[in-house]
Amino acid sequence: MTSDVAAIAARIPKAELHVHLEGTIAPQTYARIARRNGIEPKDPDKLFACNDLDSFLNAFLEAVKVLRRPEDFAELADEYLARSPTEHVRHVEFFISPATQRKFIPDLNLQSTIRAIWDACERARIATGVTSRLIIDMVRNLGEEEALRDVDLASACKRYGVVGVGLGGDERRFPASGFKRAYKRAKARGLRRTVHAGEAAGPQSIVDAVELLGAERIGHGIAASGQPQVLALLRDRGVTIDACPTSNRFTAALADGEAHPLREFIAARVPVTLSSDDPAFFHTSVMAEYEYAAALGCGVEEIVSIARASFERSFLPADERRRRVADVDAYVDGLGITR
Ligand code: ADE
Ligand code: ZN
Numbered sequence: 001m002t003s004d005v006a007a008i009a010a011r012i013p014k015a016e017l018h019v020h021l022e023g024t025i026a027p028q029t030y031a032r033i034a035r036r037n038g039i040e041p042k043d044p045d046k047l048f049a050c051n052d053l054d055s056f057l058n059a060f061l062e063a064v065k066v067l068r069r070p071e072d073f074a075e076l077a078d079e080y081l082a083r084s085p086t087e088h089v090r091h092v093e094f095f096i097s098p099a100t101q102r103k104f105i106p107d108l109n110l111q112s113t114i115r116a117i118w119d120a121c122e123r124a125r126i127a128t129g130v131t132s133r134l135i136i137d138m139v140r141n142l143g144e145e146e147a148l149r150d151v152d153l154a155s156a157c158k159r160y161g162v163v164g165v166g167l168g169g170d171e172r173r174f175p176a177s178g179f180k181r182a183y184k185r186a187k188a189r190g191l192r193r194t195v196h197a198g199e200a201a202g203p204q205s206i207v208d209a210v211e212l213l214g215a216e217r218i219g220h221g222i223a224a225s226g227q228p229q230v231l232a233l234l235r236d237r238g239v240t241i242d243a244c245p246t247s248n249r250f251t252a253a254l255a256d257g258e259a260h261p262l263r264e265f266i267a268a269r270v271p272v273t274l275s276s277d278d279p280a281f282f283h284t285s286v287m288a289e290y291e292y293a294a295a296l297g298c299g300v301e302e303i304v305s306i307a308r309a310s311f312e313r314s315f316l317p318a319d320e321r322r323r324r325v326a327d328v329d330a331y332v333d334g335l336g337i338t339r
Contacts, residue, residue, distance in 0.1 A: 005294040005298065005299060005300055005303060006291050006294040006295070008294075008300055008303055008335065009287075009290035009291055009293060009294040009298070009303045010087075010088070010287050010290060010291055011088050011331075012088060012290070012303060012304070012307045012328060012331055012332075013088055013090050013307060013324070013327045013328050013331055014087075014088055014089055014090065014274075014286060014290065014306075014307050014310050015089065015090060015091035015092070015093070015273070015310035015311050015314050015324065016084075016089055016091070016092050016093070016274075016275050016276065016286045016310070017093045017217065017240075017242050017273050017275055017310060017313065017314055018093070018095070018194075018217075018219050018242040018244055018273070018275035018276075018277055019080075019092060019093070019094060019095065019275055019276055019277065019278075019279065019286075020060075020094070020095045020096075020097070020137065020168075020277065020278050021073065021076050021077060021080070021094045021095065021096050021117065022060065022063060022064045022067065022076070022096070022097060022100075022278075023060060023063075023277065023278025023279065023280060023281055024076050024079070024080040024278070024279055024280055025063050025067075025076055025280050026079065026280050027044035027047075027048055027280070028044075029075065029076065029079060030044060030047070030063055030066060030280075031044060033066050033067065033072050033075065034066040036072075037066060037068045037069070037072070039065075039066050041066070042062060047059055047062055047063065048280065048281055050250055050251070050281060051250070051252060052251055052252040053170070053199070053200045053251040053252070053253070054170075056250065056251050056278070056281060057169065057170065059281060060278065060281065061100065061104075063280075063281075064097070064100050064101070064104070065104050065105070067101070067105070068105055068108065069108070070108075070109070070112045070113040070115070070116035070117075071116060073096070073113050073116060073117050074116040074117055074119060074120040075120075077094065077117050077120035077121060077124070077132075078120045078123065078124070080092070080094075081120065081121065081124035081128070081130055081132065082124070083285075084124070084128070084130045085128050085130060087285055087286055087287040088287070089130065089286055089287075090129070090130055090131070090311075090324060090327070091130065091131045091132070091133075091310075091311065091314055091316065091324065092130065092131075092132045092133075093132070093133045093134075093135055093163075093314060093315060094117070094121075094132060094133075094134050094135065095135050095136075095137035095166055095168070096114070096117065096134060096135075096136060096137065097136075097137045097138075097139055097168065098110045098113070098114075098136060098150060098153055099138060099139045099142045099146040099147070099149070099150055100139060100142075101113070102146065102149070103142060103146075110153055111153070111156065111157060111160075114134065114153075114157045114160045114162065115157075115160045117134060117160075117161075118134065118160035118161045121134075121161055131316070131320075132161060133161050133162075133163045133164075133314070133315055133316065134157070134160065134161045134162045134163065135162070135163065135164045135165060135166050135192075135194065135315070136150045136151075136153060136154040136157075136162060136164075136165050136166070137165070137166040137167070137168045138150045138151075138165055138166065138167045138168070138179065138182060139167075139168060139169045140167060140168065140169035140170055140171065140173075140174030140178075140179070141169045141170050141173070141174055142169070143174075143178070144178055144179055144181060144182055147167070147179055147182035148181065148182050148185060150165065150182070151165060151182050151185045151186045151189065151191065154186070154189070154191055155189040155190075155191060158190075162191075163191070163192050163315040164186070164191045164192030164193060164194060164315055165182070165183075165186045165191050165192075165193060165194075166193075166194045166195065166196065166219065167179060167194075167195045167196060167209075167213070168196045168219075169196075170200070171196060171197060171199060171200045171201040171205055172200050172201050175201070175205065175208060176195065176197070176205065176208035176209050176212045176213050177208065177212060179213060180212055180213065183212075183213040183214055187214055192216060192315045193213065193214055193215055193216050193217075194215060194216060194217040194218070194219060194242070195209035195213055195215040195217075195218060195219065196218075196219040196220055197209040197215070197218050197219065197220065197221065197223075198218060198220055198221040198222055198223030198224055199219065199220035199221075199222065199223075199248070199251070199253050200251070200253060201223065202223045203223045203224060203227045203230045205223065206218055206221055206223060206224055206230055206234070207230060207233060210233060210234070210237060210239055215239060216238075216239060216240070216313075217239065217240040217241075217242050217313060218234070218239060218240065218241050218242065219242050219244070219277075220241075220242070220243065220244060220247075220248065220253065221234075221241035221242075221243065221265070222243075222248055222253055222254065222260070222261060224241065224261075224265065224270070225261035225264055225265075226261075226264075228268075231264075231265065231268040231270055232268075234268075234270045235268060235269045235270050238271065239270075239271075240270075240271040240272070240273060240309060240313040241262075241265055241270055241271070241272050241273075242273050242274075242275050243260065243262050243265070243272055243273065243274055243275070243289075244274075244275050244276065244277035244282075244289070245260035245262065245274070245289060245292050245293075246276070246277075246282045246283070246284035246288065246289060246292065247276070247277035247278060247282045247284070248260060249282075250281065250282045259296060260292070260296065262274075262293060262296065262298075262306075263296060263297065263298060263302065266298075266302050266305060266306075271309040271312070271313050272305070272306055272309060273306060273309050273310040273313060274286060274289040274290055274293060274306055274310070275289065276288075276289060290303065290306070290307075293306065300332075300335075300337065304328065304332055307328045308325050308328050308329075311324035311325045311327075311328065312325055
């Protein structure tokens with residue numbers, strides 16, 4: 001029954017691999033941090049309203065501009081990770097976008113900020129067992145020189161939980177071909193690689209992310225829908241789609257009422273995970289994304305495949321990934337259903 005699947009989807013152990021720390025800022029937290037930093041907050045009802053990728057990216061930037069001190073970022077991580085156990089989330093990979101701070105808040109010490117975020121992650125791990133890792137999300141709009149600085153920052157911050165780099169921002173105007181050096185350097189430095197692609201641009205953007213940048217995971221990837229060759233590329237290279245269905249509705253990556261193609265991706269044997277992306281802006285949570293998958297008609301098998309992939313395809317070490325997948329299997333065994 002659908003409702004049983006929804007309950008399983010809500011409770012299954014899961015990892016969230018695509019969430020922007022800055023996009024977790026709740027409206028009250030935004031206002032509190034703004035005032036603390038001597039900034040008059042914008043009306044949250046207006047700030048947190050968006051209806052396409054451009055309006056979202058502008059809103060995101062406005063919210064980011066009030067984050068002025070390392071403690072501000074740590075507070076976001078504390079708040080977000082405190083909610084994780086209630087959603088049965090056991091592992092979180094946070095994107096952070098330091099190039100934005102470099103541009104707008106040049107006085108902020110980025111290494112201290114990353115260390116403060118990591119301290120918050122460690123507090124959560126000790127308190128609840130929820131683990132985290134950090135991914136530096138390079139910003140397409142700010143160009144490759146900034147991206148190269150981000151790669152250098154990421155490699156300098158491995159001791160603070162940084163495991164990889166990503167690429168966000170405007171995919172239509174700033175294609176993958178402009179970031180080859182940054183990704184080559186990231187690989188040479190032992191950093192893992194993910195790319196937002198196939199969100200606002202078409203299937204070629206996904207192919208380029210894989211072939212030109214060596215993406216191991218694709219954020220969004222909805223343009224792979226109806227593209228057997230792109231799906232085959234992702235499957236054959238073991239590249240994951242980190243799907244964010246509610247985000248896609250808010251940024252108009254999916255048309256009104258259009259269903260997310262995640263079942264098509266699973267049927268094509270592409271690893272798929274589910275995430276909230278920017279939960280404060282999209283009024284969602286990772287648990288709500290799993291419930292949405294159940295509402296789309298996913299059966300227990302598909303929900304389990306998503307939860308397993310979320311650990312298998314995380315940037316945790318192999319032994320830890322295996323242990324977490326075993327936790328998913330133990331949960332499913334405990335349900336006593338024959339699969
Ligand atoms: N930065 C934060 N969220 C993003 C998204 N959904 N797409 C591109 N860049 C982003
Ligand atoms: Zn994103």
